[in-house]
Amino acid sequence: MALLGSAIPSEVGLRLLLCPFGSNIVIRTACCTVGIGLPVYSTFKAIENRDCSEQHKWLVYWAAYGSFSLAEVFLDKFLYRCPFYYHMKFAFLVWLQLPTTNGSMMIYRRYLRPFLLRHQARLDHLLGATSNEIAKFVVTHQNEIQVLKSMIEKCATTASQIVKDIIQPGQTEGRNLNDPNNPAPNRLQIQDGSNAPQSTSSQSQDQDPEPDSDD
Incomplete structure (x- = not known):
């Protein structure tokens, strides 16, 4: 078997x-x-x-x-x-x-x-000429290369941040909601009603009750 x-x-x-x-x-x-x-x-x-x-x-x-x-x-x-x-x-x-x-x-x-x-001598000459032309191109367009490099780095940083937000949405959301500097209330607490803001009308009724009318 x-x-x-x-x-x-x-x-x-x-x-x-x-x-x-x-x-x-x-x-x-x-x-x-x-x-x-x-x-x-x-x-x-x-x-x-x-x-x-x-x-x-x-x-x-x-x-x-x-x-x-x-x-x-x-x-x-x-x-x-x-x-x-x-x-x-x-x-x-x-x-x-x-x-x-x-x-x-x-x-x-x-x-x-x-x-x-x-063909070794001919290939060495060709490779040497090619490397010299590449070096001249890099020196001549150094500023453009730096700009392109910075753009690529920014795109990579933005892409990595987007990937992190997609992979960890719950952690990012919880961190933003629990941040003390964030004025937005926690949605879970709002759904429970524990920290839901009371209406102004109910607060005014609790603070200023109407006096009983005399017969």
């Missing part, structure tokens, strides 16, 4: 992944999990454990995955028309990470490293 119970989820998962038309959301979620979620956690563990071999492994993976994502951006109009595209992408991401295949290292050594070494 235990073996049967463990085989049922695996069979259902394989059917969902292998169904080409009915599992688009499932396969895309699987691609995101395998391609980004698990490598992020594995990179975190490699950094915290100070494992140089694991750090090198996941650095190579991120280089290969970044190159694939960059190519995917330019080829998305052609790739997304393929009905089995996400299934092939899922298999490719698994192939990049498997220790037996070590696909990320293969792509890095055969394609990525030779290409970057061949």
Whole structure:
């Protein structure tokens, strides 16, 4: 029974992944999990454990995955028309990470490293020129950037205050009603009638009763 119970989820998962038309959301979620979620956690563990071999492994993976994502951006109009595209992408991401295949290292050594070494000087010049232009833009528009920064900070403060008011309406309302500087009476006390203000006519009747008339 235990073996049967463990085989049922695996069979259902394989059917969902292998169904080409009915599992688009499932396969895309699987691609995101395998391609980004698990490598992020594995990179975190490699950094915290100070494992140089694991750090090198996941650095190579991120280089290969970044190159694939960059190519995917330019080829998305052609790739997304393929009905089995996400299934092939899922298999490719698994192939990049498997220790037996070590696909990320293969792509890095055969394609990525030779290409970057061949164009390294040109890329360094391009990055240097881009960084200089960004620095000039920041210096030239420093006042506008400060104004934009202050506006973003004000919007963030206002949004956080609105969220607090939505999440804690009862606490905020009770604090305002119980404030001694707030002249508004407590609504609960008004409903009970304990602190409800008396009418002027009743006060005048209590203070100035009419004298009894003499027969």
